[in-house]
C-alpha cells in the first residue's frame with residue numbers, strides 16, 4: 001500500500017481522543033508482523049488505548065524515532081462536505097479527519113515499512129505511535145515513562161505534527177489546573193461567622209494575574225507571536241445566593257510557558273501563596289477550610305538547541321530544507337526531549353487545516369514526507385550512527 005491508501009485505512013478508524021484506538025493499533029501491528037517487526041504496546045489503565053513502540057534494525061544503538069499520535073479531535077458540531085471518516089480526494093487534496101493531524105505522517109512512515117524491513121539497517125528506526133495526545137499528551141506520558149527505562153533509547157526524534165514539512169524547533173509548554181476553594185457558609189448578615197470561598201478564590205486569581213505582569217517583564221522571546229509566558233483563568237463558579245456567604249468556589253487556570261522558563265516553579269509560587277498566605281487565614285476561622293489543586297493537563301515546551309544533531313540530520317533527509325517559526329500549538333516533542341531524545345517537529349500538512357471541518361492534506365505535502373522517510377531509510381541503511 002502507498003501512503004495514500006494507508007491514509008484511507010487510518011482515517012477509517014474513528015480514533016477520537018478517549019475512544020479506543022486499539023483497532024488502529026492492531027492494524028499497524030499486523031503490518032509490522034507481516035515484515036517480522038516486533039512491537040510492544042503500552043496501555044492505559046482501562047486497556048482501551050495503547051501506545052505502540054517498535055524498533056527496526058539493530059537494538060544496540062540509538063537511532064531515529066518517528067513519532068505521531070493516533071487520536072484525532074471530534075467532528076461534533078462541524079459541518080463537513082463529506083464523511084470525515086472516509087478519505088475523499090480531488091486532484092490535489094486528500095480530505096478526512098486526521099488527514100493532516102496527523103495520520104498523514106503515520107501513513108508515510110508505514111508506506112516505507114517494506115523498505116525498512118528489507119534494508120538491513122545499520123542505524124535503527126524506532127516507531128512511537130501514541131494515544132490521547134489531543135487531550136494533553138496523555139498517552140505519550142506513559143510511553144515516555146516506560147521508554148525512560150529502556151537500555152538503549154532513540155538518540156534523535158522527529159515528531160510529525162503538521163508544519164508544512166518545515167523544521168520547528170520550539171513551542172511553549174502548558175499546564176492546566178482546577179482549583180477548588182472550600183470555606184464555610186452562613187447568613188450574609190453575619191459574615192464574620194463564615195469563610196467566603198468566592199472572595200478567597202478572587203484573591204488567588206488576582207495573585208495569578210499579578211504574576212503574569214511580573215513574569216512578562218522577566219523574560220520574553222520574540223520568536224513567539226505572544227513573546228512571554230502567559231497565565232489565564234478560563235472559568236469560575238461559586239455561591240448560590242447573594243444573602244448566603246458562599247462555601248465553595250471553583251475555577252480553572254492555565255499557564256503557557258516559554259520553554260526557557262521553569263513551569264514547576266511558577267505553579268509552586270501559586271500553590272505556595274494559597275497554602276502559606278490564604279489557608280492559614282481561612283483556617284483561623286474554620287479549620288476545615290481548604291484549597292485543592294487538581295492538574296487537568298500538562299506538557300512541557302520544546303526548545304531545541306540550534307546546535308543539536310537533529311537539525312543537521314533532518315536537513316539532510318528533508319526535501320524542503322527550511323526552518324519554520326516557533327509554533328503556538330503543543331506537541332509530544334518536549335516529553336521525549338525530557339528523557340534525552342533530541343527532537344524537532346516536522347511533518348506534512350498545515351496546522352491551519354487541523355481540527356477544522358473538511359480537514360485535508362495536499363498530495364504534494366504527503367509526497368514530500370514520503371520522500372523524507374525514503375531518504376531516512378537510505379541513510380539508516382548506509383550509515384551506522386549514534387553507537
Ligand SMILES: [Zn+2]
Pocket residue numbers: 069101102133161162
Ligand atoms: Zn496533532
